[in-house]
Amino acid sequence: MTLKRHSMAPLARILCVAAGLTFAAGCGGGSGSTTPPPTSNPVPSITSLSPASAAVGAAAQTLTITGTGFLSSSTVTFNGAAHTATYVSSTQLTISLTAADEATAGSFAVVVTNPSPGGGASNAVDFKVSGANNVISLDVNLGPTNDYVNGLFASVEVCEPGSSTNCTTVPNVLVDTGSTGLRLLSGAVGGLTLPAVTDSSGNDVQECLQFISMTYIWGPVVQADIHLAGESAPSASVHIISESPQYAAPSSCVPTSGAQDLNSLSALGANGILGVSNLTQDCGSACTEASNGIPMYYSCPNGSCQITSVPVSSTKGQVWNPVALFPQDNNGVLVSLPKIAAGGAPTASGSLIFGIGTQTNNTLGSAQVYAVTPDLYFTTTYNGTQYSGSFIDSGSNAYYFLDSATLKNLDCTDNTGWYCPPAAASFTVTNAGTNGTTGSLTFSIDNADNLFQTGYGAFNDLGGDSGNSPSTDYFDFGVPFFFGRDVFVGIGGQTVTGVTNAPNGFWAF
Amino acid sequence: MKTISGVLLILTLGAAPAWAVLGEYESSVSLDQRYMRGEDRVIAGQGYKLHQITSPNGAVVTEYVSPEGKVFGVSWRAPFIPNLEQLLGSYATPVEQAAEAQTHRHGGPLIVRAADFVFVSGGHMRAFHGSAYVPSLLPKNVTAEVVQ
Numbered sequence: 147m148t149l150k151r152h153s154m155a156p157l158a159r160i161l162c163v164a165a166g167l168t169f170a171a172g173c174g175g176g177s178g179s180t181t182p183p184p185t186s187n188p189v190p191s192i193t194s195l196s197p198a199s200a201a202v203g204a205a206a207q208t209l210t211i212t213g214t215g216f217l218s219s220s221t222v223t224f225n226g227a228a229h230t231a232t233y234v235s236s237t238q239l240t241i242s243l244t245a246a247d248e249a250t251a252g253s254f255a256v257v258v259t260n261p262s263p264g265g266g267a268s269n270a271v272d273f274k275v276s277g278a279n280n281v282i283s284l285d286v287n288l289g290p291t292n293d294y295v296n297g298l299f300a301s302v303e304v305c306e307p308g309s310s311t312n313c314t315t316v317p318n319v320l321v322d323t324g325s326t327g328l329r330l331l332s333g334a335v336g337g338l339t340l341p342a343v344t345d346s347s348g349n350d351v352q353e354c355l356q357f358i359s360m361t362y363i364w365g366p367v368v369q370a371d372i373h374l375a376g377e378s379a380p381s382a383s384v385h386i387i388s389e390s391p392q393y394a395a396p397s398s399c400v401p402t403s404g405a406q407d408l409n410s411l412s413a414l415g416a417n418g419i420l421g422v423s424n425l426t427q428d429c430g431s432a433c434t435e436a437s438n439g440i441p442m443y444y445s446c447p448n449g450s451c452q453i454t455s456v457p458v459s460s461t462k463g464q465v466w467n468p469v470a471l472f473p474q475d476n477n478g479v480l481v482s483l484p485k486i487a488a489g490g491a492p493t494a495s496g497s498l499i500f501g502i503g504t505q506t507n508n509t510l511g512s513a514q515v516y517a518v519t520p521d522l523y524f525t526t527t528y529n530g531t532q533y534s535g536s537f538i539d540s541g542s543n544a545y546y547f548l549d550s551a552t553l554k555n556l557d558c559t560d561n562t563g564w565y566c567p568p569a570a571a572s573f574t575v576t577n578a579g580t581n582g583t584t585g586s587l588t589f590s591i592d593n594a595d596n597l598f599q600t601g602y603g604a605f606n607d608l609g610g611d612s613g614n615s616p617s618t619d620y621f622d623f624g625v626p627f628f629f630g631r632d633v634f635v636g637i638g639g640q641t642v643t644g645v646t647n648a649p650n651g652f653w654a655f
Numbered sequence: 656m657k658t659i660s661g662v663l664l665i666l667t668l669g670a671a672p673a674w675a676v677l678g679e680y681e682s683s684v685s686l687d688q689r690y691m692r693g694e695d696r697v698i699a700g701q702g703y704k705l706h707q708i709t710s711p712n713g714a715v716v717t718e719y720v721s722p723e724g725k726v727f728g729v730s731w732r733a734p735f736i737p738n739l740e741q742l743l744g745s746y747a748t749p750v751e752q753a754a755e756a757q758t759h760r761h762g763g764p765l766i767v768r769a770a771d772f773v774f775v776s777g778g779h780m781r782a783f784h785g786s787a788y789v790p791s792l793l794p795k796n797v798t799a800e801v802v803q
Contacts, residue, residue: 295759324762324779356736358776358783359765360754401776402740402747406754415761421780428780432713432734439712441735521782537779542762561758563766598759613766613775619784620777622763 186264188215192271195256199274202474202504204248211239211258213268219261224273225254243273250643251277251505277505279376280475284483286494286625287603290318294415295598296543296605296625298483300498302328302420303373306338307381313373314338318417321498322541323481323635325421326428327465328372329355329363329385331410334417340368343383343462345454349445353385353465354399355428356441363387363408364395367443369461372468377500379471381461387418396451399441419541420468422479422498424522424638424651427464434458470637475501477640478651480508481540485630488570488590490602494629502634502654503643510644513634513655516579517648524653526621528575535620536577538633538653542624544608545589549573553591557611564594565609575621581647589626606630631655676744678789681724702797703727716742719802721794728788728802734781743787746772750787773799 192213200207211222218233222241229241239258247254253272260266282300289297298321305313316334342350343366351367365388372379387409395407408414421428432440436455443464445454457463460471470476483496499508516524518537526536529551549565552573558566570592578584591609606629612622627633636642638651645652696707706718714733721727729742740747753767753774767774767787776785788802 293759294761297761322762326780355780356783357762358736358778358785359757359760359763360736360739360750360776398738399735401736401738402743402751404747404751406751423780425781429734430781439710522779523782535778535782535784539762539779543759544763546763563757563760563763594759610760610763611766611768612764612777613768613773622777624762 187217187219187260187262188264189266190215190217190220190258190260190268192256192258192268195271195273199276200243200248202248202251202275202277204245204275206242206244206248209241209243209256209273210234211241211256211271212237213258215260215268216258217260217265221259221261223255223257223259231258248275250503251275253506277501278472278475280500280505281507282375282498284321284481284496284498286483286496287492289415289603290417291412291415294543295603296608297415297603298322298481298540298625298628299416300374300420302330302418304328304330304335304338304340304384305371305373306340307369307371309371312338313371316417320414320416320419320541321481322419322421322539323423323479323633324537324539324541325355325419326423326425326467327385327421328382328418328468329387329421329465330418331387331414332365332389333411335370335386338370340370340384340386343367343369343456345443345445345456347445347447347454349447349454351454351456352393352444352446352451354395354442354444355385356399356401357408360401360405361408361413362395362400362405363414364391364399365409366392367456367465372471374468374498374500377469377472377475379466379468382468382471383461383463383465385465387414393446393449393451396441396444398439398453399444421541422467422469422635424478424518424635424653425467426470426637426639427458427466429456429464430458433464467637469500470640472500475504475508476637477504477642478502478634478636481628481633481635483628483631486604486606488607489592490597490600490605490607492602492604494604496628502636508634510634510642510654511632513632514583514585515581515634515636515645515648515652515654516577516583516585517581517652518638518650519580520650522650523620524580525578526575527578528573528621533620536623537620538623538627538635540625540628542622544594544605544610544624545591545626546610546612546622546624547620548612549609553609553611558593558595560595561598563611565591565611566593566595567591568593570607579648579652580650581652604629677726677729677742677746677787678792679726679744681720681726700797700801702794703801717803718742719788721792721797723794725792727792727794727797728786728799730784730786730802732782732784734783736776736783736785743774746774746787746789750774750776 255270634654636652719728
């Protein structure tokens with residue numbers, strides 16, 4: 147929209163005079179005065195914006211554009227969209243930025259255009275909406291125990307709630323797209339005093355988390371502020387993997403009485419687990435009633451641990467995906483690992499980027515979106531067979547699948563449960579999401595015995611047997627899958643621009 | 656168990672859950688009738704029958720019984736791992752041994768492929784599944800594929 151020229155032109159002239167401008171043509175855009183009408187409008191030019199930038203999520207505000215050649219008939223676009231210009235002078239225009247204009251991080255061009263005759267578009271000056279620093283580094287290596295092949299590790303800072311000084315940075319935390327929530331060895335946060343999360347009876351909440359390897363971790367749930375790059379999850383519930391548990395793990399959560407816990411650095415191979423799956427909480431509504439009998443959250447009032455109710459709530463409740471607790475960049479993550487050579491690499495480094503489509507560094511781009519079932523599964527078709535329970539899991543250190551053709555009877559000599567083809571074998575599978583997306587991909591499996599012999603920490607061609615039970619109905623795309631890809635993990639129930647029909651979350655790559 | 660030309664006969668036995676142990680007789684079923692607190696359906700299949708116990712907490716445990724009354728297979732799909740000691744009986748030991756014997760495997764399924772015992776535990780948080788069977792106890796004309 148342009149302003150009414152007949153009423154504003156005299157003001158414009160006054161301002162031009164006041165500014166001591168000699169650019170008569172630029173200031174003479176009015177009509178019906180003693181000044182002869184210009185033969186042509188000037189081309190406007192922008193020299194600066196005020197403010198020049200804003201933080202993502204900033205409130206609506208006025209943006210002042212300073213330059214030359216502005217007319218009361220000038221129009222302004224912000225990121226290509228017309229914004230009503232208010233003419234102040236030939237050197238100053240203002241527009242109103244809405245909260246929506248500042249909801250997404252990035253650089254957005256501001257352009258002033260004068261109408262003909264003459265006229266035209268100014269130079270573009272970027273208004274920067276800056277997001278939080280949303281990147282932490284990832285390292286694939288053998289980890290603190292020096293024997294964890296394809297361990298994907300990051301550092302996590304945790305603080306006592308509300309404190310900026312009583313903090314500790316925990317290195318070597320496994321980044322796991324197959325679980326939800328931050329879990330840290332007690333020794334890794336031993337210097338902090340972290341308040342217990344209690345149940346409605348005031349008893350400290352303990353958590354038991356089972357793994358399909360028939361192992362488990364066990365310990366109290368506490369509150370801590372989690373800091374990951376510039377992102378923060380305040381007063382989040384964090385599961386402490388207790389190296390000297392106050393209570394024995396209850397039999398209902400221990401898969402078998404002789405099952406091993408992973409409550410030590412040597413057993414876990416890491417200082418903790420950062421679970422950034424498609425889920426918002428590790429349990430959800432099922433654990434809000436103890437009577438449901440989910441063997442996960444316990445309290446031990448008399449030394450005897452019983453299943454207890456824990457609300458879903460993001461504070462003093464269940465253990466959440468920390469990403470979902472961020473004030474922004476909270477709809478998922480992007481795991482970006484470089485391509486590595488066949489046969490492996492000693493180590494590899496990449497990035498864990500928070501948010502999807504919230505900043506310039508996490509746009510989906512051409513990635514294909516595969517929506518998942520409520521159990522977070524998609525379908526993989528291989529050799530004409532559909533495997534409906536497939537998933538992507540950075541907490542799995544290999545491709546785990548059942549191959550009854552190429553790899554059958556190619557078990558390893560030295561390492562049970564691995565595939566050992568005489569030479570690298572290629573596999574092509576087709577994945578299908580619940581949203582109808584389909585796509586093929588190819589990967590290689592090489593001889594695991596030989597790969598392990600290298601002593602390397604990173605492999606893109608490591609494959610393990612998922613068992614020959616008839617219930618084996620999945621491909622587990624582990625860490626090797628991530629190399630050379632940008633893999634997005636969309637959290638269920640969150641909004642991601644351009645993604646529809648993914649109520650349970652999605653994978654994109 | 657008599658079958659009716661491949662069509663499954665479904666009997667709902669109400670809320671009296673059965674519990675059987677792999678490799679033992681169905682009559683050992685009541686070792687733990689409280690654990691699942693679920694509804695037991697007895698389904699007749701071709702040359703075998705199964706108990707399918709569905710708990711309010713979302714766990715589905717299926718036990719496969721031969722005509723001789725022995726449990727030759729078990730399977731589970733649940734938001735957690737059920738107490739496998741009660742399901743597997745003495746077969747829990749080879750599972751524990753396999754878990755400890757793993758080299759370099761992290762975060763993947765646990766498998767046992769012995770001549771007399773086959774086991775797999777898979778899935779992930781909130782969606783666990785697995786199965787176990789004893790090949791030598793498979794009824795005549797019944798393949799392991801029935802253990803789903």
